[in-house]
Amino acid sequence: MVSVTWGIALALCTQLVSAGDPLATVSWRTGNDKVDTIVDALTAEEKVSLVHGTVDSDGNQQQAGYSVPITSQGIPAIRLADGEAGINIVQNTTGSPTQLNVAATWSLNAAYQHGVITGKEAKLLNMVVALSPRVNILRDPVEGNFWQSYSEDPYLNARLGIQGVKGLQDQGSMANAKQIGPSSTGASSGDTNSVVDLQTLQELYWVAPGTLLQEGNAATLMCSYAQINGIPACQYEPLFNTVRDDYNSSAIVMSDWGATHSTAESLIAGMDLEMPTGSYYDALYDYIYVSQNLSESYLNRAVGHILAKYDEFGLLGTTTEGSSPLPPDVVVDHAT
Incomplete structure (x- = not known):
């Protein structure tokens, strides 16, 4: 049912996915009057700046x-830190067991x-998003990120992952x-093509992240480096349709770091949200406001998703300035 090829897509096996009309007006109103008012008030440049990452001018962490x-x-400024084995910044955070240990x-x-x-340390350090839990199916023991996920079983990944999400978000992170994706090989160049039918994706590879969205209400979701049937995961429309329609999720969907491969299509x-920079999404200003070959409503939809989640977590109207590292003797009241 699944085969993985390196460097080349299997064209004969590729599932064709039609892209949406770039000039269509899509529904983007969030139902949150505060958020919708902000979206209406933002300039074009401000909207584009919100849908991609950039370099932290106060990057002490x-x-x-x-x-x-x-x-x-x-x-506010939003900072994101890896979190599969504790908050991964410069210094002075708790080195937690890996998810594999858990x-x-x-x-x-x-x-x-x-x-x-x-979640507690992310909150203390003004890291708004802790990039965890990882719930990929572990298939390759020599894969460099093997330790970051829980197990080879999608059901176990889902049950443990829900608890990881709740533990994190109960702290306000x-x-x-x-x-x-799927994402089970660790390849980060985007040249891994997973040829998988939609039923297998939904019943196997998307079970754990989907459960974290449906039952855990995870605030954000990351799309992977892999191609799905010859199409980069971060622009694979059936994935996003499943997330929004089947899972009924309002999560912010971000790319893995460098996993974006297009501007309009994505x-x-x-x-x-493109991370870590705007290699592709920075061009949205030209696509929408100069060339006018892409509807602004797509950008409004993305900004609306982002700001609605910020509001849900009480971030609008606040500041999240970068903090100094925790002193080594700080008491965080962790269980032992």
Whole structure:
């Protein structure tokens, strides 16, 4: 049912997916009057700046990602840090067990407490998004990121991952269900093509991240480096249709770092946030406002998803300035 090829797509096996009309007007109103008013008030440049990451000018923590503030509209800076084994920044955070260690306990409580520690320290350090839990199916023991996920079983990944999400978000931090793809080989160049039918994707590879969205209400979701039937995951429309329609999720969908491979196609498909920079999405200004070959409503939809989630977590109207590393003797009240 599944085969993986390197460097070349199997054209004869490629599932054709039609792209949406770039000039169509899509529905983007969020139902949140505050958010919709902000979207209407943003300039074109401000909207584009919100849908991709950039370099943190106050990057003393060297975290994974950063999104600029727009202070005139009460939108804070957003910092994102890896979190599969504790918050991964420069120094002075708790080195938690890996998710692989957590899975070996078969303990839902251990998974929850792992999330609590990560979420609590993310909050203390003004890391708005902790990029965890990872719920990929482990298939290759020599894969470099093997330790970051829980197990080879999608059901176990889902049950433990829900607890990780709840532990994190109970502290007021945003969790990140990652990566939806499939993504089980660790390849990061985008040259892995997984030839998989939609039923297999939905019943096997998307079970864990989908459950984290449906039952755990994960705030964000990451699309993977892999191609799906010859199409990069971050512009694969059936994936986004499943997330929005079948899972009924309002999560911010972001790319893995460098996993974006297009501008209009990715935005039309439904990817909200390009990370870590705007290699593709920075061009949206020209696509929409100069060449006028892409409807602004697609951009409004992405910005609306992002700001609605910010509002849900109480971020609008606040500041999230970069903090200094925790002193080594800080007491965070972690369970032992």
